[in-house]
Structures are given as structure tokens and as C-alpha cells.
Amino acid sequence: MAETISLMDVDEGDNNTIPKPNKGKNVFVPNDGKAGLWIEKYRPQSLADVAAHRDIIDTIDRLTSENRLPHLLLYGPPGTGKTSTILAVARKLYGNQFHNMILELNASDERGIDVVRQQIQDFASTQSFSFGSKSHVKLVLLDEADAMTKDAQFALRRVIEKYTKSTRFALICNNVNKVISALQSRCTRFRFAPLDPTHVTERLRHVIESEGLDVTESALAALVRLSSGDMRKALNILQSTHMASPKMTEEAVYLCTGNPLPKDIEQISYWLLNETISTSFSRILQVNCALFYYVFVKAD
Numbered sequence: 543m544a545e546t547i548s549l550m551d552v553d554e555g556d557n558n559t560i561p562k563p564n565k566g567k568n569v570f571v572p573n574d575g576k577a578g579l580w581i582e583k584y585r586p587q588s589l590a591d592v593a594a595h596r597d598i599i600d601t602i603d604r605l606t607s608e609n610r611l612p613h614l615l616l617y618g619p620p621g622t623g624k625t626s627t628i629l630a631v632a633r634k635l636y637g638n639q640f641h642n643m644i645l646e647l648n649a650s651d652e653r654g655i656d657v658v659r660q661q662i663q664d665f666a667s668t669q670s671f672s673f674g675s676k677s678h679v680k681l682v683l684l685d686e687a688d689a690m691t692k693d694a695q696f697a698l699r700r701v702i703e704k705y706t707k708s709t710r711f712a713l714i715c716n717n718v719n720k721v722i723s724a725l726q727s728r729c730t731r732f733r734f735a736p737l738d739p740t741h742v743t744e745r746l747r748h749v750i751e752s753e754g755l756d757v758t759e760s761a762l763a764a765l766v767r768l769s770s771g772d773m774r775k776a777l778n779i780l781q782s783t784h785m786a787s788p789k790m791t792e793e794a795v796y797l798c799t800g801n802p803l804p805k806d807i808e809q810i811s812y813w814l815l816n817e818t819i820s821t822s823f824s825r826i827l828q829v830n831c832a833l834f835y836y837v838f839v840k841a842d
């Protein structure tokens with residue numbers, strides 16, 4: 543939960559200047575090839591849409607409303623809503639000026655010291671500007687901050703300090719221990735835990751209903767089980783299973799993900815406990831070679 547909260551300062555003297563185009567990559571480019579993906583189609587648009595993490599979301603929502611957004615460090619396993627949360631904050635802060643006000647850098651970008659010094663610095667050093675009646679700080683979203691080199695992280699620490707007046711930094715990572723403590727201490731940290739089954743189920747039901755899918759209850763339970771609290775994984779399995787078989791059963795879900803069916807595992811356990819190893823071996827081979835691999839190679 544929140545550890546340090548700094549006030550949001552806006553450089554009033556910089557108002558009304560025309561923003562330079564981002565030197566870096568703007569986020570949320572529609573139709574970039576991901577348009578057909580349900581993970582994008584059903585990405586929460588507002589903070590209220592983000593499932594689970596209510597305490598964290600309410601805190602961030604309040605800080606955003608009060609114009610007191612600190613630098614953020616969101617960490618935790620994939621598919622739990624970290625990126626979506628920051629994008630929702632940006633939408634709330636900037637509305638249709640979204641693209642001018644946020645710079646997103648992620649793992650596919652060069653992460654050396656030069657990127658920090660140039661791209662971020664170029665963006666952060668352009669003057670803030672106002673729209674509507676308010677002036678705003680800009681936002682730099684650094685996804686996978688734990689993949690940055692130590693040198694780059696130290697350089698970033700200085701950039702953050704230098705541009706605190708006009709820019710907020712949102713760092714996102716899976717492994718917080720790979721972020722240097724000097725950076726951690728400049729941010730308010732929030733841990734995003736895996737989503738609990740209730741939230742995954744609820745969100746999946748929403749997509750199933752919106753897409754008009756035919757999904758059995760046991761298939762839904764299998765989706766929740768196999769995704770282990772990773773909402774991105776849950777939606778990807780749902781979509782790929784749907785493409786493979788319009789009527790979605792538990793079996794279709796397991797087949798699509800390449801996971802052995804629970805009934806096959808039961809049968810195999812029975813053989814292993816009641817037959818000789820060589821008989822079990824050949825029986826399993828007869829059932830399915832992939833299962834043989836799963837039982838004797840992968841799960842050794």
C-alpha cells in the first residue's frame with residue numbers, strides 16, 4: 543500500500559504552450575494489429591472498470607482527483623491490471639489529450655542508459671500545457687522497469703528528480719527486487735496480487751455475455767483454474783478456445799491449452815498406483831503421447 547505521497551506540482555509558467563510531438567512511443571494506438579484481441583477490447587477504460595484491488599484503485603483514484611498523484615511503482619504478477627490502471631489514470635487526467643500527455647516505454651524498447659537520458663528526458667523536458675481550465679503534469683509510463691539496466695535506473699533517478707515539477711513517472715514491474723531502492727523510495731508502491739477466482743469469473747462472465755458465447759459452467763471453472771489469477775491469460779484462453787470450438791466445454795478448454803484433462807490424470811494416477819510401471823507406461827502411451835510427456839518428463 544501507499545508508502546510515500548508527494549504533492550503534485552504543476553509548472554504554471556508553462557501553460558498554453560503547444561506540445562511537441564512525443565519522441566517516444568505513444569500508447570494506445572488503435573488498430574495496431576491487436577484490435578481483434580479480447581484483452582484489448584475488454585481492457586478496463588476507467589478506474590471503476592478495473593476488477594479487484596479496490597483499496598489500491600480507490601487510493602489512486604482519490605490522489606488523481608485531488609491532483610496529488612505521486613510517482614508510482616506498481617508491481618506484481620502479469621495480467622493483474624497494472625498497465626490498465628495507469629492508462630485509466632491517464633484517461634481520467636487528460637481525456638482526449640491522452641496521446642499528447644503520456645509517453646509509454648516497454649520491454650521491446652531499448653533499455654540502455656541512452657534511452658533514459660534521451661527519450662524520457664526529451665519528453666519530460668517539453669513544457670507542460672493546459673487544456674480546459676486546468677494545467678496538467680505529463681505522465682511517463684515505464685513498463686517492465688525491472689528489465690532496465692542498473693545504470694539506466696540510476697540515470698532515471700536523476701531524471702525523475704529533475705522533472706518532478708512537470709512530469710509523473712509510473713513504473714511497472716513484476717519483480718520489485720530488481721528495481722534499485724533509490725528508485726523505489728521515490729515512488730509510492732502498490733502491489734497487485736493475482737486476481738481471486740471470484741473476480742476472474744465475474745469478468746469472464748461479462749465477456750461471455752457481451753460476445754454471446756456458449757460456455758458451460760465447467761468450462762468457465764476450467765478457465766478460472768488454468769489462468770491462476772492472470773486475467774490476460776484467462777481472456778486469451780477464452781478467445782482461442784472459442785476460435786477452436788464454438789461450443790465451449792471443459793474438454794475444449796483443456797485441449798486448447800494443451801493441458802491434460804482432469805479425467806485422464808485420474809485414470810493415469812489409477813494405473814500408476816495399481817499397475818506395474820511398464821504396463822502404466824504403455825497404457826499412457828496409448829491414451830496420448832503428449833500426456834506421456836506431461837507425466838514422465840515435464841512433471842518429474
Ligand SMILES: Nc1ncnc2c1ncn2[C@@H]1O[C@H](COP(=O)(O)OP(=O)(O)O)[C@@H](O)[C@H]1O
Binds near residue numbers: 586593619626
Ligand atoms: N484487474 C483487472 N480488471 C479487469 N481486467 C483486467 C485486470 N487485469 C488484467 N485485465 C485484463 O488483462 C489485460 C492485461 O492487463 P494489464 O493491465 O496489461 O496487466 P499487467 O500490466 O498487470 O500485466 C487487460 O487488457 C484486461 O483485459
Ligand SMILES: [Mg+2]
Binds near residue numbers: 625714
Ligand atoms: Mg503490463
